[in-house]
Amino acid sequence: MIQFSHVSKIYPNGTVALKDVTLEIQQGEFVAIIGLSGAGKSTLIKLINKMTDVTEGSLIVNKSDVRRLQGAELRRFRRRIGIVFQSFNLINRTSVINNVLAARVADMNFFSTLLGLYSRDDKLLALESLDNVGILEKAYSRADQLSGGQQQRVALARTLAQKPSIILADEPVASLDPITANQIMKDFKRINVDHNITVIANMHHVDMALKYANRVIGINKGEIVFDGPSSQVNEDLLKKIYGREITDEDIMFKKTLGE
Amino acid sequence: MKPAILEMYDKRPRTLVRNTILFVLMAVILVWSWETMDYGGINENGAVVARNILDALIRPNEAWLFNFTATGTSIPLLMLETVAIGFLGTILGAILALPFAFLSARNIVGPVMSNVGNTIISIIRTFPIFILGLMFIRVTGPGPLAGVLTIGIASIGMISKLYVEIIEDIDKGILLALDATGATRFQKIRYGIIPQLTANFISTAIYRFEINVRNATILGLVGAGGIGFTLIAALGAYRWKDAAAALWGIIVVVLVIEIISTKIRSKLVSGE
Amino acid sequence: MNEKQKKRSTGDSESERLKRPRPVKAFLDRLAARNLAHRTTTLSNGATIVRPFSWSLTNSLIILVIFLFFWDMIVGAYFDKYDFMIFVRRIPNFLNILQKMWTEFDWSYFDFVVDPMVDTIQMALLGTAIGAVFSLPVAFLASANIVKSKIVSGVVKTILSFVRTFPTLVYAAILAFIFGYGTLIGVLATAIFTFGILTKMLFEVIETLDLSSFVAIEATGASKGKAFITSVIPQIMGSFLSFTLYSIEINIRSSAILGYVGAGGVGIMLDENMNWRRYGNIGVILVVLFVSVLIIENISRYLRKKLS
Ligand SMILES: Nc1ncnc2c1ncn2[C@@H]1O[C@H](COP(=O)(O)OP(=O)(O)O)[C@@H](O)[C@H]1O
Numbered sequence: 126m127i128q129f130s131h132v133s134k135i136y137p138n139g140t141v142a143l144k145d146v147t148l149e150i151q152q153g154e155f156v157a158i159i160g161l162s163g164a165g166k167s168t169l170i171k172l173i174n175k176m177t178d179v180t181e182g183s184l185i186v187n188k189s190d191v192r193r194l195q196g197a198e199l200r201r202f203r204r205r206i207g208i209v210f211q212s213f214n215l216i217n218r219t220s221v222i223n224n225v226l227a228a229r230v231a232d233m234n235f236f237s238t239l240l241g242l243y244s245r246d247d248k249l250l251a252l253e254s255l256d257n258v259g260i261l262e263k264a265y266s267r268a269d270q271l272s273g274g275q276q277q278r279v280a281l282a283r284t285l286a287q288k289p290s291i292i293l294a295d296e297p298v299a300s301l302d303p304i305t306a307n308q309i310m311k312d313f314k315r316i317n318v319d320h321n322i323t324v325i326a327n328m329h330h331v332d333m334a335l336k337y338a339n340r341v342i343g344i345n346k347g348e349i350v351f352d353g354p355s356s357q358v359n360e361d362l363l364k365k366i367y368g369r370e371i372t373d374e375d376i377m378f379k380k381t382l383g384e
Numbered sequence: 385m386k387p388a389i390l391e392m393y394d395k396r397p398r399t400l401v402r403n404t405i406l407f408v409l410m411a412v413i414l415v416w417s418w419e420t421m422d423y424g425g426i427n428e429n430g431a432v433v434a435r436n437i438l439d440a441l442i443r444p445n446e447a448w449l450f451n452f453t454a455t456g457t458s459i460p461l462l463m464l465e466t467v468a469i470g471f472l473g474t475i476l477g478a479i480l481a482l483p484f485a486f487l488s489a490r491n492i493v494g495p496v497m498s499n500v501g502n503t504i505i506s507i508i509r510t511f512p513i514f515i516l517g518l519m520f521i522r523v524t525g526p527g528p529l530a531g532v533l534t535i536g537i538a539s540i541g542m543i544s545k546l547y548v549e550i551i552e553d554i555d556k557g558i559l560l561a562l563d564a565t566g567a568t569r570f571q572k573i574r575y576g577i578i579p580q581l582t583a584n585f586i587s588t589a590i591y592r593f594e595i596n597v598r599n600a601t602i603l604g605l606v607g608a609g610g611i612g613f614t615l616i617a618a619l620g621a622y623r624w625k626d627a628a629a630a631l632w633g634i635i636v637v638v639l640v641i642e643i644i645s646t647k648i649r650s651k652l653v654s655g656e
Numbered sequence: 657m658n659e660k661q662k663k664r665s666t667g668d669s670e671s672e673r674l675k676r677p678r679p680v681k682a683f684l685d686r687l688a689a690r691n692l693a694h695r696t697t698t699l700s701n702g703a704t705i706v707r708p709f710s711w712s713l714t715n716s717l718i719i720l721v722i723f724l725f726f727w728d729m730i731v732g733a734y735f736d737k738y739d740f741m742i743f744v745r746r747i748p749n750f751l752n753i754l755q756k757m758w759t760e761f762d763w764s765y766f767d768f769v770v771d772p773m774v775d776t777i778q779m780a781l782l783g784t785a786i787g788a789v790f791s792l793p794v795a796f797l798a799s800a801n802i803v804k805s806k807i808v809s810g811v812v813k814t815i816l817s818f819v820r821t822f823p824t825l826v827y828a829a830i831l832a833f834i835f836g837y838g839t840l841i842g843v844l845a846t847a848i849f850t851f852g853i854l855t856k857m858l859f860e861v862i863e864t865l866d867l868s869s870f871v872a873i874e875a876t877g878a879s880k881g882k883a884f885i886t887s888v889i890p891q892i893m894g895s896f897l898s899f900t901l902y903s904i905e906i907n908i909r910s911s912a913i914l915g916y917v918g919a920g921g922v923g924i925m926l927d928e929n930m931n932w933r934r935y936g937n938i939g940v941i942l943v944v945l946f947v948s949v950l951i952i953e954n955i956s957r958y959l960r961k962k963l964s
């Protein structure tokens with residue numbers, strides 16, 4: 126469970142990225158966060174695994190007080206939280222399976238890490254994760270030779286190899302074409318349902334958010350302006366979240382929707 | 385566990401054996417090299433000398449270091465001569481390298497000639513700098529002119545090798561277009577290639593200039609000019625403060641040249 | 657059939673050519689890329705502009721003035737003292753030596769060359785290995801994007817610049833007074849030199865690296881050290897090996913003269929034979945040196961291809 130209460134985030138340069146955020150996310154939810162660019166979506170996600178620090182308020186994730194975590198304790202906490210980035214963040218010049226196995230080094234000793242000695246169990250887990258996202262046969266290819274969609278699947282498999290309870294995703298499909306984006310979102314959905322893993326995804330495109338998430342959180346200028354089931358989202362609400370009319374740009378499937 | 389996963393697991397590349405063999409091979413070579421190392425013996429004297437040298441570096445012979453006149457030993461003038469040797473040598477080498485490079489570039493003369501050319505370049509590179517120095521001294525007598533000629537010939541190898549790489553990287557489209565117009569080989573070089581190459585060539589020469597100035601600091605050892613003779617003579621006579629003055633001269637000049645050269649080079653190569 | 661074969665063979669040589677290790681070129685390209693990024697500005701409307709650089713007339717004039725100054729200083733001064741005809745008449749001296757290397761060439765000298773040549777190669781290999789081992793961790797410390805403190809990376813870079821100012825021979829000459837004559841000083845001098853150039857080449861690579869994967873692995877709960885090993889090392893391993901192999905090639909050539917200051921190896925014999933004007937022996941040494949370098953270069957090229 127994730128509990129924000131009265132959380133604010135002010136960056137060192139004075140930018141107020143989040144203002145008095147209070148929300149609760151239960152285990153197994155699929156939450157989409159929508160809002161304009163600069164609204165504070167990425168900041169909200171980064172707070173959860175402490176890639177950036179809370180300025181005010183309290184944040185409890187999996188019963189840990191995130192503000193207090195540091196050092197070894199923080200690293201242990203992070204092992205159960207996967208994160209997927211818009212730009213995939215894979216290791217270039219390295220095989221797909223080694224990219225996935227990289228998620229296991231947190232649990233390994235320094236010597237094995239140095240020599241890249243992964244256990245049989247870890248390798249099987251990595252392959253299983255790849256199978257889970259449908260690219261098992263690419264295990265021994267080089268990661269940077271895959272297509273964008275395949276690379277994002279590798280990134281997703283990497284988080285799965287962490288055996289996470291939460292997966293955070295920062296605009297995971299924003300740099301993909303609509304068809305591929307749809308497939309990746311289906312992967313997220315399946316993982317969410319099959320393994321009861323909480324998924325929190327920042328979405329640039331409204332239609333994708335509504336299609337896959339059970340719950341939508343709308344942010345405008347650092348404040349939560351909507352929090353409810355996807356079914357309740359309508360034109361008026363979107364106008365409130367975006368502070369303007371919805372345009373083609375906000376919808377990924379604009380063209381294909383007309384079919 | 386799904387059979388497909390186990391099957392994939394069995395297909396994993398076995399690198400452990402190969403890596404272990406490579407590692408052991410490397411270790412054996414290095415241990416064997418180490419075993420045969422010999423040295424004069426690190427005695428107490430060595431430690432004293434080390435301290436004396438460090439002391440001298442903190443307090444070098446300032447009379448030499450800041451003497452800007454031609455009377456007596458002047459580190460600035462010796463370094464100026466060293467830089468001059470490096471500079472003129474680089475220009476000589478950069479020009480002499482041109483024919484070698486064009487006659488060794490695969491995309492211009494074809495594979496057979498290219499191999500011949502590359503072999504000639506390798507032969508020239510084999511001549512150690514001191515051998516060339518002594519050979520030129522038989523022509524000019526001792527002094528910096530021998531140094532210039534030495535540096536010039538000694539840099540042909542690396543410069544032409546880098547030139548060749550640049551030439552082989554040029555945009556083939558232009559050459560094809562010139563072929564279509566029935567251009568001669570000379571015209572192909574003059575109008576299709578040279579414009580693409582100039583900046584990269586100059587950049588290469590400047591890169592080699594840095595190395596050449598460093599090399600020019602040791603030519604004095606065989607009498608081919610520069611600061612090297614002063615340095616080695618001072619070391620040989622245990623005059624640490626004098627040697628330290630020469631070392632500081634080298635440090636300052638080489639550092640300044642490296643800074644300037646890096647600036648110019650990166651501007652040049654990316655300026656197009 | 658014949659034509660087909662021809663086609664295939666040229667295709668092979670083409671791909672061969674592309675795979676050839678080019679560490680210096682790669683290094684220069686990276687510098688250039690960095691500068692290009694530096695001079696590229698993105699306008700508010702999203703367009704990018706690159707400030708141009710041109711080799712101006714002023715630059716050419718500056719070079720010309722420096723050239724004339726140096727020319728007068730060395731070449732001018734020389735011909736003030738000596739007659740030009742004397743110089744011309746002595747040119748054959750140079751060619752004579754070359755000719756004698758050939759005509760007086762005597763294979764029986766080969767037996768004397770083998771051991772010193774092995775010493776020379778060992779000095780180069782060991783020195784390169786030691787320098788390379790130290791260069792990796794220090795390159796990290798010198799990389800501004802990894803050590804977040806500009807002061808640390810700046811200080812390390814400055815020290816490295818100092819290390820790089822001396823050629824291997826100067827280090828050997830100084831070390832000879834501390835450790836005595838022998839191959840050890842050759843190894844140490846080579847190690848110091850290699851460390852200097854390799855570290856520089858490496859941090860140039862690291863500083864242009866995409867560190868996003870590092871961030872991602874740190875986010876899985878791995879420590880900074882483990883994240884380095886898993887995400888940064890694989891990305892620089894290719895460059896590291898290629899630069900190291902390139903250093904071996906440089907170092908074999910430079911260790912061939914280290915004997916002049918007492919570091920052992922083939923240099924002592926070059927010195928002796930030049931003094932005694934036994935040019936045939938010099939010829940034998942040069943052939944052995946040529947073949948050794950050729951072998952090492954080819955092994956190096958093969959290894960790099962294998963590793964990539
Ligand atoms: N590291 C940072 N330092 C200072 N300001 C930041 C930093 N990261 C983000 N911001 C600012 O915080 C606000 C929210 O940013 P972000 O969370 O990235 O928004 P979003 O992901 O919704 O586009 C923006 O105004 C942004 O400029």
Ligand SMILES: [Mg+2]
Pocket residue numbers: 163166167168
């Ligand atoms: Mg964002």
